[in-house]
Amino acid sequence: MPRVVVDVMLKPEILDPQGQAVANALPRLGVSDVASVRIGRRIEIEFTGEPDLDRAREIADKLLANPVIEDFSVRVVETDETVGARP
Amino acid sequence: MTARVGVVTFPGSLDDGDAARAVRIAGAEPVRLWHGEADLRGVDAVVLPGGFSYGDYLRCGAIARFAPVMETLVDAARGGLPVLGICNGFQILCEAHLLPGALTRNQHLHFRNRDQVLRIEAAGTAWTNTFQPGQEVLIPVKNGEGCYVADAATLDQLEAEGRVVARYVRGNPNGSQRDIAAITNPAGNVVGIMPHPEHAVEALTGPSLDGLGFFTSVLKHLVGAPA
Numbered sequence: 326m327p328r329v330v331v332d333v334m335l336k337p338e339i340l341d342p343q344g345q346a347v348a349n350a351l352p353r354l355g356v357s358d359v360a361s362v363r364i365g366r367r368i369e370i371e372f373t374g375e376p377d378l379d380r381a382r383e384i385a386d387k388l389l390a391n392p393v394i395e396d397f398s399v400r401v402v403e404t405d406e407t408v409g410a411r412p
Numbered sequence: 413m414t415a416r417v418g419v420v421t422f423p424g425s426l427d428d429g430d431a432a433r434a435v436r437i438a439g440a441e442p443v444r445l446w447h448g449e450a451d452l453r454g455v456d457a458v459v460l461p462g463g464f465s466y467g468d469y470l471r472c473g474a475i476a477r478f479a480p481v482m483e484t485l486v487d488a489a490r491g492g493l494p495v496l497g498i499c500n501g502f503q504i505l506c507e508a509h510l511l512p513g514a515l516t517r518n519q520h521l522h523f524r525n526r527d528q529v530l531r532i533e534a535a536g537t538a539w540t541n542t543f544q545p546g547q548e549v550l551i552p553v554k555n556g557e558g559c560y561v562a563d564a565a566t567l568d569q570l571e572a573e574g575r576v577v578a579r580y581v582r583g584n585p586n587g588s589q590r591d592i593a594a595i596t597n598p599a600g601n602v603v604g605i606m607p608h609p610e611h612a613v614e615a616l617t618g619p620s621l622d623g624l625g626f627f628t629s630v631l632k633h634l635v636g637a638p639a
Contacts, residue, residue, distance in 0.1 A: 340516075340559075340561075342519050342521050343517065388470070388474060388475075388478070389470070391471055391474065391507065393506070393512075393513060393514045393561075394561060
C-alpha cells in the first residue's frame with residue numbers, strides 16, 4: 326500500500342538548538358567536516374483508499390507543521406521504501 | 413456579583429489547580445472547564461493553564477488547539493472574552509492563531525526553573541491593568557520550550573503597537589527574541605505569558621505576591637467592561 330510521507334523542517338531562519346547540539350557532538354566521534362546539522366520530522370500517512378496528496382497537504386498545513394516556524398513537503402512512496410515496513 | 417473565571421483542564425494540564433486557586437485568592441469564582449466540552453458555562457474570562465497538554469506530542473499546544481473547548485474559546489476570544497494563556501496555555505494560543513509567533517525549544521536546550529524578574533511593558537491589557545508601565549515583578553518561570561520566535565516584521569509590529577506585555581530582565585531564561593515573556597492581541601483581551609503568575613500569589617509558596625496582579629486585573633477589567 327503506498328503511503329504519503331510528510332517531511333517537516335524548521336524554516337532556515339529559525340534556530341535549531343537540537344541540530345546544533347548534535348553538530349557540536351560530532352567532533353567527539355572524530356568527525357570534523359560537518360558544517361551544520363538540522364533536525365526535522367518525518368510522518369508517514371496511510372489512507373484507507375488511494376493516497377491523497379491534497380488531503381495530506383491539508384493535514385500537514387493544519388496540524389503536522391506550524392507554518393510560522395516550519396516548512397513541509399509531501400510525497401507518495403511505495404510501502405517498501407517506508408521505515409519499518411520491511412517483511 | 414462575583415466574576416466567574418474558567419480554568420480549562422486538558423489531558424496533561426498541570427497548573428489548572430493552582431490557576432483556579434489564584435482566581436479564588438484574587439476574589440473571583442473559579443469554574444473548571446473540560447477540554448472535551450465546547451460549553452464555556454457562561455464564564456466572564458478564561459485561563460489556559462500550564463502543563464503538557466496531550467503530552468506535548470507533535471508540538472506543544474498543537475493538538476490542544478483542536479479540542480472542542482478551543483473552538484468555542486477562539487470565537488469568544490475574538491468577540492472580546494478575556495483569555496490568559498500561561499506557559500502551555502501561551503503555546504496553545506499561538507497554535508490557535510489568537511497570538512502571533514511560536515514558542516520553540518529553549519536555546520540552551522535545558523529546562524529552566526527559577527524565579528524570574530519581568531518588566532511589565534503594557535499595563536493596558538485586560539490582564540495587566542493593575543500594574544504600572546515599567547514595573548518589575550518577580551514570577552517563577554519553568555519551561556523547556558519557552559523561546560518566543562516570530563519574523564522581524566511581526567516583532568516590529570508587536571513593539572510598535574505596544575503589544576509586548578512583559579520582558580525578561582536580568583537574564584533571558586530561554587533565548588526568547590527581544591526578551592519577550594508575554595504578548596497580547598490587538599484588542600488587549602488575549603494575553604499569553606510564559607512565566608507563571610499563578611505560582612506567585614501566596615507568601616507560603618511563591619517568591620512574591622506579584623502574580624496576583626494578573627488575576628485582579630481581569631476583575632477590574634470586567635467591572636469596567638460593558639455587559
